Amino acid sequence: MMKRYEQFPHTADIGVHVYGGTLKELFANAAFSMFDIIADLEGLKEPVSMDIKLSAPNSDELLVAWLDELLYNFYTKSIIFSRFEIEELSDTAIKAKVFGRPVGDNRNRLKTEIKAITYSGLAVKESKDGFKVDIIFDV
Amino acid sequence: MFERIDEFRWRIPKSYKQGMRVDGIIYADEAMLEDIRSDKAAEQVANVAFLPGIVRYSFGMPDLHWGYGAPIGGVGAFDSETGVLVPGFVGYDINCGIRLVKTNLTEKDVKPRIRDLVYALYNDVPAGVGSKGDIKISASEERKLLVEGSKWVVERGYGNHDDLEYTEEHGAIKGANPDAVSPRAYERGKNQSGTLGSGNHFMEVQVVDEIFDKDAASVFDLAVGQVVLMIHSGSRGLGYQVCDDYTRDMIGCLSKYNISVPDRQLACAPVNSKEAQNYLGAMRCAANYAWANRQCLMHLARGVFEKVFQMSPKDLGMDLIYDVAHNIAKLEKYTIDGKEKTLCVHRKGATRAFPPGHPEIPQKYQKTGQPVIIPGDMGRNSYLLTGTKKAEETFYSTCHGAGRLMSRSAAIRACRGRSISRELEDKGIIVKSSGRETLAEEAPEAYKDVNEVVRIVEGAGISKRVARMRPIGVIKG
Numbered sequence: 378m379m380k381r382y383e384q385f386p387h388t389a390d391i392g393v394h395v396y397g398g399t400l401k402e403l404f405a406n407a408a409f410s411m412f413d414i415i416a417d418l419e420g421l422k423e424p425v426s427m428d429i430k431l432s433a434p435n436s437d438e439l440l441v442a443w444l445d446e447l448l449y450n451f452y453t454k455s456i457i458f459s460r461f462e463i464e465e466l467s468d469t470a471i472k473a474k475v476f477g478r479p480v481g482d483n484r485n486r487l488k489t490e491i492k493a494i495t496y497s498g499l500a501v502k503e504s505k506d507g508f509k510v511d512i513i514f515d516v
Numbered sequence: 517m518f519e520r521i522d523e524f525r526w527r528i529p530k531s532y533k534q535g536m537r538v539d540g541i542i543y544a545d546e547a548m549l550e551d552i553r554s555d556k557a558a559e560q561v562a563n564v565a566f567l568p569g570i571v572r573y574s575f576g577m578p579d580l581h582w583g584y585g586a587p588i589g590g591v592g593a594f595d596s597e598t599g600v601l602v603p604g605f606v607g608y609d610i611n612c613g614i615r616l617v618k619t620n621l622t623e624k625d626v627k628p629r630i631r632d633l634v635y636a637l638y639n640d641v642p643a644g645v646g647s648k649g650d651i652k653i654s655a656s657e658e659r660k661l662l663v664e665g666s667k668w669v670v671e672r673g674y675g676n677h678d679d680l681e682y683t684e685e686h687g688a689i690k691g692a693n694p695d696a697v698s699p700r701a702y703e704r705g706k707n708q709s710g711t712l713g714s715g716n717h718f719m720e721v722q723v724v725d726e727i728f729d730k731d732a733a734s735v736f737d738l739a740v741g742q743v744v745l746m747i748h749s750g751s752r753g754l755g756y757q758v759c760d761d762y763t764r765d766m767i768g769c770l771s772k773y774n775i776s777v778p779d780r781q782l783a784c785a786p787v788n789s790k791e792a793q794n795y796l797g798a799m800r801c802a803a804n805y806a807w808a809n810r811q812c813l814m815h816l817a818r819g820v821f822e823k824v825f826q827m828s829p830k831d832l833g834m835d836l837i838y839d840v841a842h843n844i845a846k847l848e849k850y851t852i853d854g855k856e857k858t859l860c861v862h863r864k865g866a867t868r869a870f871p872p873g874h875p876e877i878p879q880k881y882q883k884t885g886q887p888v889i890i891p892g893d894m895g896r897n898s899y900l901l902t903g904t905k906k907a908e909e910t911f912y913s914t915c916h917g918a919g920r921l922m923s924r925s926a927a928i929r930a931c932r933g934r935s936i937s938r939e940l941e942d943k944g945i946i947v948k949s950s951g952r953e954t955l956a957e958e959a960p961e962a963y964k965d966v967n968e969v970v971r972i973v974e975g976a977g978i979s980k981r982v983a984r985m986r987p988i989g990v991i992k993g
Contacts (some may be wrong), residue, residue, distance in 0.1 A: 497584035
């Protein structure tokens with residue numbers, strides 16, 4: 378199976394290369410990479426779900442908007458998201474169902490505070506192997 | 517890419533990249549330049565030089581390192597009539613900053629109780645991912661807090677009015693516009709007043725180790741062996757969301773203003789545009805929130821000292837020496853080509869350093885110049901500096917810390933199998949952290965040596981050393 382993501386060295390922040398066979402997979406894996414940095418997801422149950430619908434001018438900005446939306450919900454609703462079903466996706470719109478678990482008793486699972494998703498150097502690229510994007514998270 | 521100007525200054529000529537409007541200037545010596553070459557920070561200094569209306573140079577301080585959009589340790593001033601305002605050149609943690617608090621205690625008083633002190637600070641100061649503070653306020657009160665900053669919390673019992681005198685902008689920069697702050701930013705900031713945050717945010721108990729400028733040290737009431745407290749935190753979720761909202765906004769209006777940027781994170785708008793003015797109003801709210809936050813943190817820490825040492829506030833003498841912002845954009849006046857101009861000075865991982873006699877610094881510091889507080893890593897030193905006249909060349913700006921050398925993952929790798937807290941304890945430093953990997957990420961070796969950084973800013977004449985401190989107790993988020 379293709380790697381979902383890997384970290385690359387960045388002096389101040391955290392950089393990830395995210396991969397996906399399809400654009401949908403890329404968006405799901407990008408979200409997974411973010412929560413995998415925020416918390417220990419191993420064996421985490423997913424009793425709650427949420428529907429997300431967003432639009433943006435292009436796929437780069439849509440990806441940032443998607444991750445922003447999840448980060449906002451993490452901070453304001455205290456839910457650790459760990460599974461992402463992308464139902465519909467175009468270059469300018471996304472509809473998804475996301476699954477996770479309230480932080481509650483899982484505070485000891487939290488690892489890193491991601492402040493924001495940056496646009497720095499972010500560009501969704503397609504090749505014969507699928508899709509790839511580099512994301513720098515401000516931590 | 518670098519041309520040597522003198523021992524401490526290097527030029528990136530504008531011929532380096534097509535599109536640069538001015539040269540880049542980096543403050544470093546030869547050894548430090550090697551560190552700077554190891555990541556993309558210098559490239560980011562060059563990218564900043566592309567932005568419209570940039571005045572003089574795009575500056576990099578010696579603690580320069582790779583950020584997003586603009587580098588950390590970057591300074592850039594833009595003409596307020598022809599230049600731009602860049603949310604990404606302030607950063608997500610708006611008014612991340614640092615304050616230094618004096619005590620009447622000496623190392624001899626504190627050393628036997630240091631473990632109790634660190635554990636009590638750790639218990640009483642909310643820190644770590646998603647932590648919540650003890651200030652619960654309504655939406656209408658939060659709007660007031662964003663305008664009144666430190667004053668709002670002082671009036672509710674968190675500290676005293678003298679604290680305001682010794683805070684940059686008196687802890688409340690004018691022109692804050694609560695209407696420009698999005699509902700999401702309010703929501704993210706709601707429960708976070710009085711929280712430290714995580715990562716490199718910290719509270720440190722330090723001992724004055726060496727005095728370099730006796731006259732200035734006596735004004736700050738500092739002597740060798742004396743204990744001080746340093747607090748590093750910012751605007752928490754509220755500031756992050758403001759930067760996020762306005763970066764998106766400005767990406768959307770780049771074409772409207774016909775601006776092209778080498779990195780989307782440098783999205784900007786003309787200083788006098790509606791978009792930039794709204795950002796400025798919101799950024800000032802976030803800055804005031806950060807000052808209020810550090811004021812709360814200091815108040816909590818004072819309470820802990822009173823409890824642990826069973827001493828009155830008067831006997832403890834925990835007066836605020838100063839509080840500085842190191843991620844902020846400000847309108848300041850400078851004489852450029854013989855004309856007085858208002859410039860929008862961006863400092864990202866850089867500190868304002870006003871000289872002696874400057875009207876915007878407290879009366880008590882008129883002779884010394886503005887105190888500049890430079891935290892190092894948790895195993896070596898930190899510094900108190902003052903501003904100089906010479907720093908006019910950098911729009912009165914200087915470094916902000918040691919600057920990272922290693923990525924967080926490289927630091928974790930380098931520390932595998934080691935106990936950083938044990939290593940620090942062997943050096944006489946007691947440390948507590950809430951994040952599992954924070955201590956490895958923040959290991960002293962992950963940073964440049966702050967002694968070198970400070971040697972360079974002093975060598976270049978843009979700041980002056982007053983005192984050096986070393987840590988004895990650390991709490992990390």
